[in-house]
Amino acid sequence: MSFSIVFTFVGYYLPGYKSGGPVRTIANMVEHLGDDFDFRIVTRDRDALDTEPYPDVKIDSWNTVGKAQVFYASQETLGLCGVARLLRETPHDVLYLNSFFSFGFTALPLLARRLGLAPKKPCVIAPRGEFSAGALALKAWKKKAYLRLTRAVGISSGLAWQASSQHEVDDIRYAIGNTANNIFIAPNLPSPLQNELQITSENNAIADDSYLRIIFLSRVSPKKNLDFALKVLGQVTVPVVFDIYGVIDDNAYWDKCSQLINTLPEQIKVFYHGVVNHKDVHELLSGYDLFFLPTHGENYGHAIYETLAAGVPPLISDQTPWRDLDEKGAGFVRRLADFDEFVSVINAYAYKTDDERTFFQKSAHDYALQVASGSEVLEQNRKLFQLAACGE
16 A cells, blocks of 8 residues: 655654654654654754764664654755755655754755755645744844745745644744745644543642642743743742753853842742653653743644643643633633733632642643544644645
């Protein structure tokens, strides 16, 4: 039986985990659709910020990883000639790119096609929330210049686009213009739920003078808005332990956050724990009362889904697809302009009874179960590649 070959370029992939969402996005897609499509993935030979390659993979060669074939490219291979050679020598029906602003993993493949160095097969590009207003506002002048350059060179025309929601469809059209006339809505596929929710007295940690336990689990970068979270905690009146997990990919930004940490009142305890392996995330999350991510923009937010799956209500901005948490009783969504609302949610949650906490925990987990069991999203992703392979 012949399967359509989806040739995927993504900056990081398994066994990497430090870069966050994109790794989970592609890994989940392969797990769900790997029996329907032949996924061949080109990625870096090392994890985010690592200086050495993975020790247990074949570099500049194909490796079987789950249901996919993965090419771990050395730094020497990731130039225009090397990328063009991979495109020529790897048979494929669809080219799948997982960023717009990635030079090595999007611009170079598109440029190779534009220059006639590689075949022009149907191409789907997933900007992964990069065109949201909050994301575009970060390093705005560089992104505007890059957008103008891609239009001038003509590498962004004739593409199909993947959006996670109607909001992202609007963002893509605003950023790209009239050339973005072929957009598919195919939300990210969630990780399978493997654990039943276990609620014990340890989940309801706050009582009398004990601390409310809050976790930030994401990259430490301006887009994720950790500094906003720290400013909110500076106005909170209840005792809080705030644990930060995630790779620091902007040292200047972390210095700014560190200065804010040093100004926090005595009842706010902040700890940075580094990066957590994805296999340990569920158990880690289950020990917290709230998840706090006032992000400037997410096209999905895998950490939000995994937080719900662990039965922990998220407190997030309205710049993600998870905008119905309040009506589901599963968490709290607030506008970034409403700073005091974030403060109020944390103060109020500290004094909720065990029964009230249990309601939120069960509602969060039930919502994750609903998302995980939905067949519509799976079919949308399947059709994304079926229609793209047919040139529709």
